[in-house]
Amino acid sequence: MTRNSTFRLIAATPLIALLAACGGETTDAEAPEPAGDAPAEIAERQDNFEAIGDSFKAIREQLETDAPDFAVIEPAAADINTRLQRLPDLFPEGTSMEAGYDTEALAAIWEDPEGFNEAIQTAVGLSEEMMAAAATGDPEAVGAQVGNLGKNGCKNCHDSFRKDDD
């Protein structure tokens, strides 16, 4: 009988562990628990970045086709530009990953505000170049700007200011 209840305990352990793992999504053991609800800016900026990613992908998808549709590319390029300009307002102090929020925004953003702002302005500038390329109707010009904006705009900023280790 003791044998049996031991087995039951062993059988239940992984289930309990699994449930605990599923429930533990919002609580990070290492990070301090932030007071109150998460600031709205965190969700706003995440939605904004998602939308930028979607527009960027929409452009790249068009470039993969034989006849890229500039009726898709041009508004997508404009959308990226508009949304990048919103970024400076979406990073209020104390909304870093280190502050315990469910975000990948590193404290480096607030430790190096000039560097962060410069990275945003670089991306905004590159998105204007993308808009100019889109206006020419030349897929190759747009393709060149995809690489330029992707590497020197998006990735450049992610490397320094977003948790993203390979």
Place this chain on the structure above:
Amino acid sequence: MAEPTQPVRIWDLPVRLTHWSLAVLVPAMWVTADNSEWGWHIRLGHVLLAVLLFRIFWGFVGTDTARFGNFLKGPGKVLAYLRGGYDEKANKGHSPLAALAVLGLLGFTLAQVAMGLFAGDPYDGATGPLNPLVGVGTADTLTDTHEWFWWVVVGMIGLHITAIGIYGAVRAENLIGAMIGGKGEKKLVVSDNSPTPWGRALGAFAVAAGIALWIYLGAPPLT
């Protein structure tokens, strides 16, 4: 009363090692993803791929209870099992219903790993090694599916653990002990599992690990 039983060898060591590796690796995949540890997520994902491939190969060249051909049964046998026409003590290895769980666990996990190989965006964080082989839209769809399909894998694992719990509690069948020590109490008519062909185990593992490593390196010359 009950017929006499004796300890019988059921699971070979490669099957047991595979099983417990999966039990460690699959939750580790969740933890690494939840903490955005993409480097580890990808490395462990390839170890997981190697383990899954090995188990599939072992299902063709392994011991009696490891082989798909021996434990996969038709719907008739599954129904008979569900109606109670299966003597747990007179059989060893996966029951007809458990065989379906094995297919589900291996199949869903492999599908999840396969999607991860193509997931991600080169301009936005980590990517699976085969990401360059598909278009932006396809990669995006696979990435999204990779995210929700995890819950399908969790559901299958939940079923699996629940079934073991029921066996332990209701039928007092020690399935976990058998998966650790390899042996279980069976009626005297049940014979030991076939001996482990270690040469073939090594060969299957080498091929599985080789394929996983090749994919990790970007499957040259494909990418």
